[in-house]
Amino acid sequence: MxxxxxxxxxxxxxxxxxxxxxxxxxxxxxxxxxxxxxxxEEFFAGYAIDPADLLQRTFSEVDGYDEMVVLKDIRFESYCEHHMVPIIGKAHIAYLPDRRVVGLSKLARLVDAFAKRLQIQEKMTVQIADMLDATLNPKGVAVILEASHQCMSTRGVHKAGASMVTSRMLGAFREDASTRREFLAIIGQSTGIHVPQA
Ligand SMILES: Nc1nc2c(ncn2[C@@H]2O[C@H](COP(=O)(O)OP(=O)(O)OP(=O)(O)O)[C@@H](O)[C@H]2O)c(=O)[nH]1
Ligand SMILES: [Zn+2]
Structure with a gap:
């Protein structure tokens, strides 16, 4: 085709x-x-981006830094693959480096590379986490997406204000409850997060 x-x-x-x-x-x-x-061309710019390429450049001179790296509140705009209307939300990403770290902006670019496509939120969550895991080989990866779906707010069931939360935890974030808790505390999950409404 x-x-x-x-x-x-x-x-x-x-x-x-x-x-x-x-x-x-x-x-x-x-x-x-x-x-x-x-x-x-803007909405679907992600198809022209190879997400693995974004993460090729890493830095290993980190003086032994081995705690988690978190980038939170990464706003994204995606498009529901069922109705082709916006999904607007925030991504929170963490990884536990194994000697190598990646440029911070690349985490946000990674989100956009998958967001600027026709998506469902679950798939996008897995794609971000698995790509980070496969290219960086860290000790763990955590991804949480929270978003409002215009297909639920401006049509159909008309439930403005509802937000969908999805997560993928790999390695230490999956196996170790205290690592997971630390991540959730850092992103403020326990205190509630404001989701931008579509
Ligand atoms: N799991 C999941 N569902 C989604 C996502 N985005 C949209 N949907 C849902 O996809 C479903 C498509 O259902 P269908 O019954 O085929 O479509 P529809 O008749 O337009 O459904 P309504 O939205 O209920 O009017 C709807 O329930 C949407 O809410 C997503 O990211 N993840
Ligand atoms: Zn939809």
């Missing part, structure tokens, strides 16, 4: 405008297919 041309993608948007009940030829909508297709 080859990638369609830009013209084909714009034609598909014109069909959807007609499906919504409007006229793609009216002045206000003439440039809309082009804008939508350009927006899709």
């Amino acid at each position: 080859g990638k369609p041309t830009r013209e084909e993608a714009e034609a598909a948007v014109r069909v959807l405008i007609r499906w919504a009940g409007d006229d793609p030829q009216r002045e206000g909508l003439l440039d809309t297919p082009g804008r939508v297709v350009r927006s899709y």
Whole structure:
């Protein structure tokens, strides 16, 4: 299945405008297919990124640092693969380094590489954790995602305010309850976290 041309993608948007009940030829909508297709390039930029590449560069001069590294409150925007509407939330990532650490921004880039695709939250959670585990070989990895799904707030069941929380714990975070507790305490899970609403 080859990638369609830009013209084909714009034609598909014109069909959807007609499906919504409007006229793609009216002045206000003439440039809309082009804008939508350009927006899709942003929304789905993750397909062009190789997440493993992002984590190739590591640093080993850490003077023996062997405690957990946590990056919390990483905002992400993803898209529900069932309804193609936004999933907006926050990711919290931790790992227990084994001599090597990765540049901090790469953790946020890793989240985006998987978020900017058609997703379900469970799959995205596993993809982030497993990629970090496979490329960095740390002693443990923890990933928690909390997000609100516009397919649940702006349509269907209309439950604004509900948030989905998913997690994946590997290595020390799975096996050792105190490591897991320390991570949860650091990200503030015990005190409650504000989830940005879609
Ligand atoms: N587990 C999971 N479900 C999701 C996620 N995003 C959306 N969904 C759900 O996917 C389901 C799709 O269900 P269907 O019954 O096929 O679709 P639908 O008729 O549009 O369902 P409603 O949303 O209940 O109106 C819905 O229950 C959504 O809430 C996600 O990230 N994880
Ligand atoms: Zn959905």
